[in-house]
Amino acid sequence: MTTAPEHATSPIKRVLANAGQLLSGRVVNAVVGLAYIALTARSLGKEAMGVLVLINAFAQFLGEVAHFQSWQTVLTYGTGPLLANERVKFQQVLRFSLLLDGISGVLGVALGVAGAWFFWNELRWPEGMSGYGALYALSIPVMSSATGVGLLRLFDRFRFLAAEQAISSLVRMIGCGICALTQAPLPYFLLAWAAGTFASFFYVASIAIWDLNRRGLLKGFSLLGPTSRDMPGVWRFAMATNFSSTLDVGFTHVLTMVVGALLGPAQAALWRIGKQVADGMAKPARLMVPALYPELAKMRASGGQQAMTKLAVQIALLGGAAAGVLLLVSLLAGRWILETVMGQAFGAAAGVMNWQVAAAAIGVMTLPLEPMLVSMRAAGAALVVRLVVVICYFAALVPLITRFGLTGAGAALVVSALAMAIGMYLMARRRLARLAAEDDSARTTKDDEGPKYDHAHGV
Structure with a gap:
């Protein structure tokens, strides 16, 4: 088994270098992604585009609800065995992660197909679209190649990850281009979007398998064997990260569906278009997050709490500068x-x-906080913050949208982002203080024991 190579460069330089590799692919993805969105919007118009957006949001929401964030399990529990050359232990983490992905896939398809058939009217889909929605739900298991992504992040294969979303967007653009030229109806655009999802999944899975084999980590591996044994708290960790991610989609796919249900498909299309552009503008800064997780996991495994704090502050300062530029561009252009x-x-x-x-922009300024909590195995603390914010958010959302329309939804989004940032900061500070106290206590205990007398050697 080959361990991850040691780097002489500083953590912030590695984060920026890996983020830069991701950026090279995401720049392409941003351009190509806007292209396929534009092709779809110009070809279908606001109403039909809104229906496609609602079906896609429904499938992605269920995918996020069902999917465990197994990439976080790979990083948090796999880093130690990888650095210690414990191949069997690493394979156990891999097996557990694949089990999570399998459960996610089956559950996601079941919920998606059932939801499309029985709740299409409540979701504001036109009559006759339930069958197409059910077929689109079959792409839910491949909407997140979580284990593969976690492995490539752990192995510092960011140059391969850079192409993940670009491949998906490129396939979608080609498919939507063909649909536009042939004046195809809505179901064919759905097929083009689903094809991009499958292409991205198989690309990441293939690269991850190749790298595992190259490192000798598949030698003697079997899908049958121990999963969570001797990994205390791993199921709790998996459930907490999954639930936290599920709550996070309340600010994306669920909100799109709520806007569609209250204001109609055309307004949902406007919301989705605005969100697509906003996310595209913030994407370069957010690319530091996937590059940040492996560094924090390695620091946590080696007990470097002070280094974690220093790295988080550096990333926050860079994020703050990027956030100001984002908002200025949006307001002016x-x-x-x-x-x-x-x-x-x-x-x-x-x-x-x-x-x-x-x-x-608020999320970009505070992007190191949740990765820090997860890396310190305090995913439950991050979950508490998300749960409180989401409950308050949805309690106010319907009245705000009903009275102020899309402006109400946007204002609620800003307030919730600010509340999330404050909550994550307080939790991270509390967790770091606890870890520092534990380290001080351990050092004091060791000093109190003093040097031990060795009778055999007289020392």
Whole structure:
């Protein structure tokens, strides 16, 4: 078994270097992603585009609900065995992660198909679209190649991860281009979007298997064997990270469905278009997060709490600078960007997009906080923060949308992002203080024991 190579460079330089590798692919993805969105929007119009957006949001929501964040399990529990050359233990972590992915896939498809058939009317889908929605739900198991992503992050294979979303967007763009040229109806655009999801999954899985084999980590591996044995708390960790991720989609896919249910597919399309552009603007800064997790996991495994804090502060300062630029661009050029890329009809999304960019900017400024909590195995603390914020968020969401429309939804998003940032900061500070106290206690105990007398050697 080959261990991960040691790097002489500082953690912040490694994070930025890995984020830079991801950025090279995400720049392509941002351009290609806007291209397939634009092709879809211009070909279908606001109403049909809104229906596609609602079906996609429904499937992605269920995918996020069902999917365990097994990549976090790979990083948190697999880093130690990898560094210690414990191949069998590492294979156990891998087996457990694959088990989580299998459970996720079966559950996601079951919920997706049932939901499409029985709740299409409540979701504001047109009559006759339930069958297409059920077929689209078959892509739920491959919407997240979680174990593969975790392995490639652990192995510092960020240059391969850089192409993951670009491949998905490229396949979608080609498919949507064909649909646009042939004036195909909505179901064929759904097929093109699903094809991109499958392409991305198989790409990541293939690279991960190749790298595992190259490192000798598949030698003697079997899907049958121990999973959670001798890994105390791993199921609790998996459930907490899954639930936290599920709550996170309340700010994405669930909100799109709520907007569609209350305001109709056309307004859902405007919301989704604005969110797509806002997320695309924030993406370069957010790429530091996947590059941050492996560094924090390695620091936690070696007891480097002070180094973790220093790295988080450095990332926060960089994120703050990026956040200011994002908001300025949105305020000055948001409408022009939307009308140029999506068409005149979608310029109306500019107002709500400013709110969405502001929320994204707050998230960028505080992006190291949740990775720190997860790396310190305090995923439960992050979950508590998300749970409280999401409950308050959805309690206020329907009245705000009913009274203020898309502006109300955008304002709620900003307030919830701010509350999330404050909560994560307080939890991270509390956890770091506890770890520091434990380290001080351990050092004091060791000093009190003093040197031991060795009778055999007289020392």
